[in-house]
Amino acid sequence: RRKTFQASRSRMAQVQEQINDEVGLLIQAIKRVGEDGKVTFGELARDEAVTQTFEALLGTLKAARKRGFLDFKGELLLMGQHDNVMIELTGASPEEAPAAAAPPAE
Template sequence: MNVDHEVKQLVEEIHRLGTKNADGQLSVKFGVLFADERCANVFEALVGTLRAAKRRKIITYNGELLLQGVHDNVDIVLLQD
């Protein structure tokens, strides 16, 4: 799968599932993304896609590696579309 394409799909899913935070930025909890059925079908490796998007400064979140359960409440913040 093309990484650029998956990152664009991730941005679309954050728009679909996210809400505006106190700073006016769109954000979504990792657990919401991970548990979403559509995301499960679209992303073969959600964590890898998140890391690629973070390296490109499209999103940000605390930490390096997100794990289901442990990091469900971590906010993933969209920095750019």
């Protein structure tokens, strides 16, 4: 049973690392596509490199917002309907973020 717990813990750490990597790529994309750390959802969603990089752009945006790296209004962003929603970097960087909380030890 302990092995299973350790395996799940390891898997959770891998997932958190992957999310953090994607958030870092998203921040770079926003800086590249936008100006002064701001970009509209439409500009970002239609950028060729962004469409090739992110399988779930909204999920990555939400993860970045949850971690305090950016902000935007609303919970759901749809192309066409929400093209003018502004996405703005907060100034925090992934290097400054606290590490994800580890699950409690048994």
